Amino acid sequence: MVDPTDPRELYLTRVAAGLQLPPSVAHEIVEELAGHLADATETLQAEGLDAAMAEREAMARLGNPDVLSESIRLAHQTRRRALVAAGFGVLAGLNGAFWGYLFAGGMLSLTALVGFGLLSVLISVLGLSVSGWQTWNPIIGVLMALFAAGLAGNRVIGVVATRSYRQPGDIVAPVALVGAAAIGWVTIFWIRIDQDPATVALLFLTPVAFAAGVLLPASRRVGARSGRIRLTARGILGLVALLTIAWLVLGIVTLRSNQGRHEPGKDWYAVYPQSSLPEVPYATDFGIWSIGMPTLSLTFDPPSQLSAWRDLRAEAWPAATSVDGWGGVDPIATGPILSAPLVEREAGVVEAGLSLPATKTRVSYVALVSGIGPDGIRYLLAGPDGPGLSPPWVGTAWEWFTTP
Amino acid sequence: MRVDPQLLKGTTPLLVLTVIGDGELYGYEIAQRIRERSGGAFAPSEGSLYPALHRLEADGALVGTWRASERGPRRRYYGLTPKGHGLLAESRDQWTSFVRGVVKVAGRTGTSNG
Numbered sequence: 057m058v059d060p061t062d063p064r065e066l067y068l069t070r071v072a073a074g075l076q077l078p079p080s081v082a083h084e085i086v087e088e089l090a091g092h093l094a095d096a097t098e099t100l101q102a103e104g105l106d107a108a109m110a111e112r113e114a115m116a117r118l119g120n121p122d123v124l125s126e127s128i129r130l131a132h133q134t135r136r137r138a139l140v141a142a143g144f145g146v147l148a149g150l151n152g153a154f155w156g157y158l159f160a161g162g163m164l165s166l167t168a169l170v171g172f173g174l175l176s177v178l179i180s181v182l183g184l185s186v187s188g189w190q191t192w193n194p195i196i197g198v199l200m201a202l203f204a205a206g207l208a209g210n211r212v213i214g215v216v217a218t219r220s221y222r223q224p225g226d227i228v229a230p231v232a233l234v235g236a237a238a239i240g241w242v243t244i245f246w247i248r249i250d251q252d253p254a255t256v257a258l259l260f261l262t263p264v265a266f267a268a269g270v271l272l273p274a275s276r277r278v279g280a281r282s283g284r285i286r287l288t289a290r291g292i293l294g295l296v297a298l299l300t301i302a303w304l305v306l307g308i309v310t311l312r313s314n315q316g317r318h319e320p321g322k323d324w325y326a327v328y329p330q331s332s333l334p335e336v337p338y339a340t341d342f343g344i345w346s347i348g349m350p351t352l353s354l355t356f357d358p359p360s361q362l363s364a365w366r367d368l369r370a371e372a373w374p375a376a377t378s379v380d381g382w383g384g385v386d387p388i389a390t391g392p393i394l395s396a397p398l399v400e401r402e403a404g405v406v407e408a409g410l411s412l413p414a415t416k417t418r419v420s421y422v423a424l425v426s427g428i429g430p431d432g433i434r435y436l437l438a439g440p441d442g443p444g445l446s447p448p449w450v451g452t453a454w455e456w457f458t459t460p
Numbered sequence: 461m462r463v464d465p466q467l468l469k470g471t472t473p474l475l476v477l478t479v480i481g482d483g484e485l486y487g488y489e490i491a492q493r494i495r496e497r498s499g500g501a502f503a504p505s506e507g508s509l510y511p512a513l514h515r516l517e518a519d520g521a522l523v524g525t526w527r528a529s530e531r532g533p534r535r536r537y538y539g540l541t542p543k544g545h546g547l548l549a550e551s552r553d554q555w556t557s558f559v560r561g562v563v564k565v566a567g568r569t570g571t572s573n574g
Contacts, residue, residue, distance in 0.1 A: 088487060088536045089510065095488040119507025127507070131515035
């Protein structure tokens, strides 16, 4: 308890309050200044001043306590300390991102289970005829990464402020800018991965989330874990309730009716008629071996039959979408995405590979073989088989964004 | 003659390093020693002494240790590190060059008018 009648104590208390350094450091500085004041007072008394005047003169020679404390604080804010703090800040950011990712993943997955579970009960109780709902899986990944980035930012500002002996408010702007710029350079211009709209949005928003985490209100007391986000039990329960309700609402608005369901195989022959000619070649080794690179092979038995057919082609057509995922060829498609001539590999055996191009929007396709028969009509000889998916578009987020 | 305190600005680190170079001292002793060695001509503001001490310590030129004092509570004694010795020598050279330059321009040599 500070004695309000003791000028020296008041002076030293004011200095201590203005230092805003870690408690152990501030305590030693105040102790040092207290010793100085004691020595100065003693010397001035020996020179003839009375005790009160000597003490006042000693404090006056040290100067204004606010100016003194600020000068001492600035003396501790060295460049070396700032660099060391930056290094620890990077580690703190990685730590925050790791735990933030885990926490968000666990929270979102758990609440999605509960929310969609409640939705199932609701559908059952109400006797609704539905085929399913959107599960929003890409959004879960995006939200996890954004929360991780935000928590990383929050950790970074706290650690950097504490270790550099600076106030969080004094460094929040440079930390947010530098951190967001560094993360943005990595996520938008450097990382080359399979891009899609959700992933690109995530990569562009990550530096924004980091900056938001840095800008969150931070404690003004250096020396503690300033601005650290702490979740209380009530806060966690509230978050669980909020997320569960959000999943429930999202599930409700994306319920899909059982009406208008596609019949399997209904659209198969929308492209070419099936041949009714005798001794039609049969397909062997037909199928989609890998995403984007189906290889098709057709065998003519007897091999001489090959001469009766011409312009044999392997074709990739847009796939029809259906509730059960198997709808054959898209009935509104007017032509194949890609086609390649079948080349005779050995007597009576023809083969072709389809190398589909990567596009920004992944295309679901079916592969088939067609050929012109002896009667001059193009027939469907094999397939459709699939659906397959066109190759992933690999590049940076910026390349994806700027590609037409 | 009393020296204008403005002239002392920037010299505090050199003065501090010089007196500490003779042996470890604590803050009040440093201020007293500077006053004595200047013959009472000047003394750096005590308010600028401790920021200078802490800055030199943070930069690695000084090392501070707490010791029991004869005069009562413990005191923080400061001593030069190898880096501090180097900084002292460099500061002395700079100051010497500076003073020579000032004397050449403003020293009492020749006539001042015409």
